[in-house]
Amino acid sequence: MPITSKTFVRSTALLLLVGLLALIGIVGTNIWLADRSQVYLDEVIEARIARRAAVDLRASLLDMESGQRGYLLTLDESYLDPYEEARPIVLAQIDALNDVLAPYEVAAEPLQQLEADVAFKVDEMDQTIAQARTGNVTDAVARVLTDQGQQAMGRIMAFIDGLIEAVDERLIEGVGNQRSTGEALRMVAIVGGLIILMVVAGAIWAVLNYTQELANARRAVEQANTSLEERVRERTADLGKANEEIQRFAYIVTHDLRAPLVNIMGFTAELENSVEEVRAYMEGQEASADDPVASQARLAATEDLPEAITFIRAATRKMDGLINAILKISREGRRQLKPEPVELAEVVETSANAVHHQVADGDGTIETDIRVGQLITDRLSLEQILGNMLDNAVKYREPERPLRVEIRARHVPGNRVVIEVEDNGRGIADSDHERVFELFRRSGSQNNPGEGIGLAHVRTMVRSLGGDVTLTSQLGEGTTFIINLPRDSRGFLGRLGA
């Protein structure tokens, strides 16, 4: 069963609730059962007090009776000792029994009977002993023989025996109750414990299951990542292939374009030589105004033809420049890049020195602030990139003010470095920010020679190192080129090769 974090939270909360209820149940029943057992204990104690009172009363009455009977038989006063001892406490013992049995209404009537019987019996014993003391033993014996005292005594004994029996029953019942309470307590503890155990087991299961789900999800994510990386690698390889194809195409095209150009230029030169000869001959001839054909031929040889040839030459030279530019870029793309450790500060220094002369001419300065050490990249490309940037700075400076160039380099996250080349030159109009990186495109007034390949070349080189180049510029104030390169190009170059 897949567990989402929501159901996980819900199920664990439910389990905790069940565990809490079980715990409350156990504690509640425990308190209740403890109360119950206290009640049973009280009852037992009460029963034992009642039993004690009854037994004491019986013992006192029996003592009194045996004392009376001994005296009546022997008339020896010493036999009366137990009687005399028990006689004062009998009433108190009856009161005690009354107190104990007071809560029980069923016991009220038998108790009255008991009181009456005890009073009667005690009275009988007092009178018989008094009669015997006065010597009237015969009357006393006759009184005993009426069996009325004996009957009262029998009733008392029966009551007390019954009471004791009832109390004993109550005691047994109380102990039974106590035991069942203990039993219930144990059951509750066992059942509650089981529930808590189940809850804990359920919680553990849920946690384990959830952890498992998390691990699975993480594995899936990792797998997706790997396949994504695989795809990126494939795409990069495809891109590399496409790039190679384009370069191959550019290379072939330029060569095929070159062959006819060789002809055009070659035969133009031949033509020029021939025209030169014709012109020399024509100029040697006397101008004959009356022959229009001759004067036209002369005009053609001395002016029109040389002019046409000049234009053809200029056009072919321009075309040659463009073809060479494409060739240069395509050759650059075909060059095997060699990543090697390069001290950036050193390369910057070299590039700055290369243009030092031109910069110093106009009181210009180049400042560097390199906070990057070693890069692993293609040295030649880096030199060409920086050289191009500095050449541009010099070439497109604002003649009104001395040139200031600042080269800064720093690390940025992702193991990359940013090199900024800032100048205070004439700047690039907003609409041309992207265009200047295109082949054969130039910005601003075209007062400097050039084919418009420098920045296109720079971008090609930077990209082939796995970086990119952008610019920010304010027209008339200056331009900052921002080159972002990987610190180590091997990874990128390796992927392209794969």
Added chain:
Amino acid sequence: MNNARPVTIVMVEDDEGHARLIEKNIRRAGVANEIVPFTNGTDALAYLMGPDGSGLVNKGRQLLVLLDLNLPDMTGIDILEKVKSNEHTKRSPVVVLTTTDDQREIQRCYDLGANVYITKPVDYDGFANAIKQLGLFFSVMQIPETE
């Protein structure tokens, strides 16, 4: 020019304009040897190797091959390879004359036995100059007897 050795120049060049310019400049350099032009590789190979392809026809002849690499039916490298691997023609100097200035291609030509490699410059003065120097080169070069 040492006319005691009648060297035949075999020019394999598909662009007739180039062929004409090359010929003109060779003549201008004072080289008067016979030039046999071909505009495709098949005909050139037939001439060089003979109809049986053994190269026996050129036994004892002194040839100099001017070779363009971009041919319509094959690359000049194929011809170079065949000329340099045939025992009757392998001593004939081969001058590769083409627009390609790819280092790897040049290296490959030398590896296969090309004697000279000349890139056709687009600018005509350079081109004419290169051809003239080639003529000078012909005049001092000793073509070995293939006997």
